[in-house]
Amino acid sequence: MARMRKKKNLISRTEACSDHFFEDPSANRGHWREACGMPEDCRMFVEIGCGKGLFAENMAKNHPDVCYVAIEREPSCCLLAMEKAKNAGLRNLFFIRGDALGFPEYFGENEVDRIYINFCDPWTRQNKPKRRLTYRAFLDMYRQVMKEGGQIHFKTDNDPLFDFSLEEFEASGWKTTCVTRDLHHSEWDKENIRTEFESKYAEQGIPIKRVVAEMLPKKGESVHSDENACENDATHI
Ligand SMILES: C[S@@+](CC[C@H](N)C(=O)[O-])C[C@H]1O[C@@H](n2cnc3c(N)ncnc32)[C@H](O)[C@@H]1O
Structure with a gap:
């Protein structure tokens, strides 16, 4: 798969999505729901390799009561996915910019x-x-x-x-x-x-x-x- 070119203003655009993004996901380990402002008894779905985030966006829209966390290691893809969540005003969709290998740390x-x-x-x-x-x-x-x-x-x-x-x-x-x-x-x-x-x-x-x-x-x-x-x-x- 061809690598996506680095997005312009990656840092400032990522900062603008801070409601959907955790710089240190391992800090949420064991209490994601609380960190995301979601009910303690809600379900949590995790997507690995969400790409540009279309599936994550639609899943989160269809399941507003689910805490949805998407992992993507490619920063430019992750940014586009986060911007989808932000533009759609989704309150239940969050992102980890990292590798699936970190799963037990996240x-x-x-x-x-x-x-x-x-x-x-x-x-x-x-x-x-x-x-x-x-x-x-x-x-x-x-x-x-x-x-x-x-x-x-x-x-x-x-x-x-x-x-x-x-x-x-x-x-x-x-x-x-x-x-x-x-x-x-x-x-x-x-x-x-x-x-x-x-x-x-x-x-x-x-x-x-x-x-x-x-x-x-x-x-x-x-x-x-x-x-x-x-x-x-x-x-x-
Ligand atoms: C072929 S794309 C599919 C994207 C999306 N899931 C879709 O179906 O449109 C695979 C994606 O998974 C990401 N990816 C691959 N290995 C990964 C890993 N170990 N951890 C996190 N993301 C990964 C890649 O950066 C890429 O965006």
Whole structure:
């Protein structure tokens, strides 16, 4: 993927989005809801690699009662995403400008209800599976911060990455549900929120793959599964 050019006035424009941005996200570890001014019992969804933030914006609009945190390591992309949140006047959408590798430093145990990973880099040409955001070491990292019944919602255009991810979920104690290899021609399309990359791939006629992975308990843990995992995203929370 081509790198985005550095945005003009990056610092001042980032400062103008300060209501949506935490310079030191690890300072919120364990009390994100409070730091974001959201109710203690609200759900928290985290998106990894939000790009220019279209999906995050629409998710936050559709779910005003959810505390939505989007992570993006590319400063120029993160800025555009934050400006979307600011211009839309969203009070429940916040950003971490950083790498997914910092996950356990950003969030505390049991803090996150759901993770979205949309069209992450497949790392296929370079053959570096350990860098994929669905590699088992990443899945174990997400587990550390997820609540009982936590889910990962994963979408991709890439068949080898999708196959790899299904295997990694199964091998790491996640139950895969709502699996489709053609989301836009499936029963779930009506409620699907498209990302920027998703629209681009759809225009090229590439079928979109999607899976919901539910965290199974490790030995000695109990996990209540979310039976409505694949219902209308706008209604089931
Ligand atoms: C292919 S783009 C997809 C953007 C968006 N999710 C979409 O579907 O339109 C992948 C994005 O993930 C970001 N990204 C990749 N690896 C990341 C990581 N380890 N931590 C945070 N962001 C990451 C990239 O900077 C890029 O913006």
